[in-house]
Amino acid sequence: MTGRGLHLRERNYRCRAGEIDLIMTDVRTLVFVEVRYRNTARFGGAAASVNTAKQRRLTATALHYLQRHGLDTPARFDVVAMGPDNQIDWIPDAFSAQDF
Structure with missing residues (x-):
């Protein structure tokens, strides 16, 4: 992901609400990254x-992180999905916290 400018x-940021795998910065944006691996696409894949x-858990955890660190910065949620073929799909801005 550092090759993408992040x-x-x-x-592995943890709080009562949950865990975020990676917290990255992309210029002025904070990026919360969920990394998922599935060895089969049987139930829709990673x-x-x-x-x-x-x-919802990721959003609550991200809000905790922002409040704990006193940050008021743009943020987004990315998903890195990996499957048995070792293909890595990076999905920037995969969902919005405003949906909740």
Whole structure:
């Protein structure tokens, strides 16, 4: 992801609401990244596993992070999905916190 201009800020951020795999910066935007792997596409694959419930937990965790660090900056949620073929799909701005 650093090849895409993102810079690592934190890994595996945890709070009561949940966990965020990677927190990156992209110029002036904070990027919360969920990394998913599925060895089969039987139930929709890795990207599909970031369902509404998971999105809510990620949003709550991201809000906790922003409040804890006193940040008022643009943010987005990206998903990195990997499958058994070792293909990596990076989905920038995969969902919006405004949906919740």
